[in-house]
Amino acid sequence: MSKCDLQLELERSDYQAGDVVRGVVVVSVNQDVKCNGLAVRLGWRTHGKGNRDGETDREEIVYNGPWSAGHRHRYPFTFTLPPSPLTYHGQNINIGWFVQAQADIPWAFDPKSEAELRVARGDAPITPPQLPAYAQEMGPVANIIGGVISGFVGLMLSGVGLTAAGAGLLAMVAGEMMGIAFIIFGGAFAFFGVRVLLKPIRQLMASQRLSDLSFQATPQRLRPGDDVQIDVSFQLKADTRINMIRVSLIRQERATSGSGTNKTTHTHNATVGQLVLREGGRMRRAERFSRAGALQVPENAAPSFVSSSNRVLWLARLEIDFDGWPDYSKDIFLMMG
């Protein structure tokens, strides 16, 4: 039997940001015990495909001292909820709020109790978080450097892979069965190398069809219900058949699990709105394309969220689908408050 048991009682479980959370910690004492601190904490945590992140927003020590067997004690507490983060349930990422009570009992397992809350948007505006580096607008020089690095890495991997595979093939011709291992190893390297190399090449090829491209999504700081103004204009360098030009409003979840060589990022994109600017047809060289429109942010849009391993971000994605040519794509990250 434990020396004491804790139970949390909350006034309710549904709140809005900015509300006051009221509750009581009930302590049932089974044996005489000294408590070095009964802590009550308000915090949030993530769960899903990414490593768990979390933060204790507030902590209060509600009692410190002896407890006698056979007694029950009630310790009230109150916390005020901050404007964010909000409770969120997505595909790869979930964010939940909780209240936790824990008693520091010497020479024993510290008993604890936890209760979950749901926190919806309140009246106070939410300040969107700083966008992570990959989501920030890069200048043309940075884009070129990024492309060169990708291309270099892809070339290296492909080169190593093809060399190993070639050596393996020669070994097999000479009767060495170990050559199979080199062919498999080299083949895998070459496959990944080509994949890394292809992305910047495809993007480069696609952009070669375009000149004077302008893609704007404004404002970049948004709230639910806002309209995102979309403006797209470009000229073509050659006669081209277009399958589609569209801009999508996407809520992106990026959850990272593991670390080091075991790190994996799981990305889930949910398209919540789409604006088709053109469908089908042929455009002539030097013909100017210029269209504008608006995408509405849903009323229940979740705010942007950034923590160590989990990100909920919003973006406007322009896609130009050329017929018989690599597609062009560009993202503008938005800050949802």
Added chain:
Amino acid sequence: MPNGYAHLNLRWNPFSEPLPEDRLALVVGDVSSMASTLSTGRVCIQLMGDHGRGKTSRLLALKRTLGAPYVRLRDSHHIPAAPVVLLDEGELLWRRPWWRLRRCGAAAVSTHRDLSVMMRALGFSVVTRSVRGLSLDGLVAMVDHRLRWAQREEGPVPGVPLRTLRALLATYGDDVRTIEDVLYDRFAQLEEIGDVEV
């Protein structure tokens, strides 16, 4: 998943990423024979296998069984002097103070690279265990652990029938990580308590 997982009587997706301390409790697997081997003297067991096959899980199971210190070599430079030490990502050992293994009695190391030459030079006799293959029983036990870990309160929870587990093994073999990913996605789509199908 607008209501989270409460409607499934779950606190979270059973195949979500656990906290490191929870991962220890979730580990499945009988490592008693390895634990016995490690108690026979100056021996090193090297666990070799691809990513996602359960090398780290076996080291954590040994930690739970033996109470031995577990060191992830990517994150730590410290190799404690202990009767048994458990080292993860042993291919990084050459970049760490590997000579400190002389102070250890026995070791279990996960690795992609054969460390037998280094370990023999340090005075260990080396046993190599290939980590691959996932049995149906092992998968059943893993799913059961995960469901109990995620369960919210007494009562029914979604189930993963044997036909689903057999199908997963047939498709993905011993790639535990991919099987966990597939089950995560299935649970994320459940609208009510029932069986998970693939």
